[in-house]
Amino acid sequence: MLRIFSTIIFLTAMSSFSAFANGISTHVLDLATGVGGKNVPVILELKSKEGNWTRFATGVTDENGRIKSFNSPIKVSKGIYRLSFDMSKYTGSKKSSFFPEINVVFQIEDENLHYHVPVVVSPYGYSTYRGN
Template sequence: MKKLILGLLLSLSVSLAYSQAPKYRLSSHILDISTGLPAQNVKVKLEKLNETNKMWTSIDQQETDQNGRIGNFLEETKTEKGIYRLTFLIADYFKNKKTESFYPFIEVVFQIKDNKHYHVPITLSPYGYSTYRGN
């Protein structure tokens, strides 16, 4: 009987942990189109514009994972509407690949206007990049 109760309690605690996992409003992805592979270990800074004094405030900084992704920027419950900037620090990425590149970093400025999820990816090569709003 004790094993059954312990099993039920463990199951309940796991279910509660999953139901309370935070959700995020913003994600990003970097695809290196010169290789066709995701860009791993790229530092990406997130900032928000203070529209009163026109200064940028640092929100977060993370690195892309083995799939070139960051999936956990801006926790849903704490996200404010406004103008944001992602800065992709790509100089070290190309340096580590022993590849010359033109851009030391890429800034993408965008506006969050509602409570939807925003996915802001870039496709990247040593001498160019492109961005769009994904989903």
Template sequence: MKKLFLSLLLSAYCAMAQAQTHQLSSHILDISTGKPAPGVTVKLEKQDEQRKTWSLLDSKVTDENGRIKDFLPYPQAGKGIYRLTFLVSGYFKAQRTESFYPFIEVVFQIRDNAHYHVPITLSPYGYSTYRGN
């Protein structure tokens, strides 16, 4: 029984690992409404550590659940310093809400090949971020 359980657990883990095609995802939750923030453009950049310049890698829009699931496909993924820029001004304008932040930049470091989830919680006058899973 124990071997069967471990075998099933290992199979589930391998299936999840195989399904993971992108190294980075993000999510925006508007805590002033308690709902996700759809339609927000998010830019992904990587820093050239020698020149200290940024290169645009991708730009995507959050889905109806406030999510972007497919930044950094694994062949392109790698260690380094990255920046996500959340262009929230348009989102708040669409909500007819005044906001203090026209955009939010989150700089973080990828140190291995693990999956990284970098979400923000958002309100018109504040935000927070953390490394999720």
């Protein structure tokens, strides 16, 4: 019985890991307050070979400023993606942002990996990097 229970737990963990291993997540961190930027609308787009952007998925950051999975189930493939953050909706810093919209363009080369793309914001600047 213990062996069956252990096997079920292992398989559940592995299936969750596999789902998490492929995809895109993001995080908005407010440098001025030191907390996550909650309720920020985010659009994920994919660039076509012709150079046009197509909406791929949307989401809103949670209480901790994270989007672990977008509203639509996504299966990423090789290509160029853009995350657009609507900072005009963010009220966390108590100041309006000099940057009402932040666009982060990045490239996916290995569709088997998970891509975490955080944005660190302040009223007068922002930074991004590839997280894990």
